[in-house]
Amino acid sequence: MAASSNSSLSGSSVSSDPEDYQPPIWKSYLYQLQQEAPRPKRIVCPKEMETRPKYYGREFHGMISREYADELLRATDGSYLIRESQRQPGTHTLALRFGPQTLNYRLFYDGKHFVAEKRFESVHDLVTDALITLYIETKAAEYIAKMTANPIYDHLGYTSLLKDKLVHRLSRGRTESRRVTFVRDERVHTFRGPHWCEYCANFMWGLIAQGVRCSDCGLNVHKQCSKLVPSDCQPDLRRIKKVFSCDLTTLVKAHNTPRPMVVDLCIREIELRGMKSEGLYRVSGFSEHIEDVRLAFDREGEKADISASAYADINIIAGALKLYLRDLPIPVITFDLYPKFIQAAKIPNAECRLEAVHEGLLQLPPAHYETLRYLMAHLKRVTTFEKDNLMNSENLGIVFGPTLMQPPEQNALTTLNDMRQQKLVVQLMIEHEDVLF
Incomplete structure (x- = not known):
């Protein structure tokens, strides 16, 4: 059996230095057995x-x-x-x-x-x-038991690439709050055609659900091998084709930021020149201009120009921020936690209601929690200009409730019935931002 493992089939993988890259030798013994x-x-x-x-x-x-x-x-x-x-x-x-x-x-x-x-x-x-x-x-029971003993993972550059990125980021002198360690997001995956594990180089057998794929960095491994792969994960920026409609967690991992840069840049611009704008977030900007902002972020990322010279109407920037949050494939308040927040809003006792909302917040994924915390702190600052912008916490709750919360079944009747609770949840998070976060 051991001798058979040296037979090869060419495949492709990742190298930390493309010029030094040599195709790995895939161990095809298990592929031959499947045949x-x-x-x-x-x-x-x-x-x-x-x-x-x-x-x-x-x-x-x-x-x-x-x-x-x-x-x-x-x-x-x-x-x-x-x-x-x-x-x-x-x-x-x-x-x-x-x-x-x-x-x-x-x-x-x-x-x-x-x-x-x-x-x-x-x-x-x-x-x-x-x-x-x-x-x-x-x-091949014995072979399977031993096949992780000599992994190719280290030789393919994943480990060194991760270490190099980490050293590079820290050497740039970023603040401690940006030094975030993320957990690998592995999902069972069905591979069409022959596929090899990128940890041990052995064939992943079966018709469906042969192994797991990391949705952030694209690593493909056996289920048993996934337990041996370091949990730190840095998505490959080449896999992130756009900013809008991209999974929130994936985006922040790819750019190594605590929040999506769209949220940071839009809020910064709004606080610079729009806090007294009447009907802020309620008044719509021109949809074609909002679309221009979306395309700019998708093409240029953090270099997108959203200044007053490019878009004089602050409602365009506010509209772009709402569009970004509304188009997330998984809302900021995630589908699985949506019922918990709706039920929390129905609790008659104010103190118990607030405690239930707080419990829900603690269960959010880190990127979702941090995005929501930053947004609520901003919206609370918006309410301090209520005399000028006419936007109090209730008005903002009406605007942001369906933007941040969507029922998992996407049922129009459910959404309509839950509007009051959606508004109340956001209103509570704004008014009690200092306590809840």
Whole structure:
């Protein structure tokens, strides 16, 4: 087995210095095993089954015994059928022949087929994935246990690149508040076509959900290898194509800032020349000019010119800030915490209500919390100019409630019913900014 691991397939990865980069040697032993895995063979029921669920095909044999299923499958490795359980009528079992035995799995359907966490569009795909996994884990159990022992991760430049970036940032003399350590944001990912782990260089086997991908830096690894990769993460700026409509956490990680620079720059410009502007945040700027600001940020980032010489009307800058916050794929008050804040606003006791809002704030992701804290401090300063701008905390709550909070189901009726609570949550955060944050 060890000798087989030296065979290679070319692949691409990341190097801290493109001029010194040499393609890694991928370990293709597991890929070869996947190619050797048994192929699924459906055992068709010879008669039409009236009790067959509509989401199963002719592989459904009705209520037959485990022993009879074993007889039907015995001849062919990889053969399978579905039977209804005799012990628990109404439940279904996938019977699968692998090697010298028939394996039985409780089979479920919720729009997709599954026996564990992976979900498949068809039973055929589920069986294919199961046979690949069983074959590889049977033939290469020892190899899999040892495959993280000599990772290529360090040699590909991820670690040195991260260290170099960190040293460079600190040497620029930035304030301590900007020195933030972020946790790698890993999500289970389905790779189309052969893919290799960028930690250990071994093939990621299976049809779907073969490994995890970091949504920030793009690192692709086995689930088990992800536990060994350093948690510090610096997204690759080449992967961040725009500023607006980009995930908030991803954006601040990419630029190593506590908040999106759009928020900082717009608020700075508004506080410089717009705090006394009547109807600030309520009065709309020209939509085409707001779109120009959006495009400027997407093209030029922090170098975008939003000064008075470029946009004399401060409502354009205020509108751009609202647009940025409204277009976030995950709102500042995240979808999963939305119900908690709505329920908090319904609490009749003022002290308990405030405490519930505070508990919700503490559960926000760091970038979301910091963005909200900075924005609320700004909006509180806006209210100190209420005599001029006519914007008190209630008015600002009406404006920013649906901007910062959106129900996860995106239902118009839910949004309409929750408007009062949305307004109240923002109003409370402005009025009690010093206590809540």
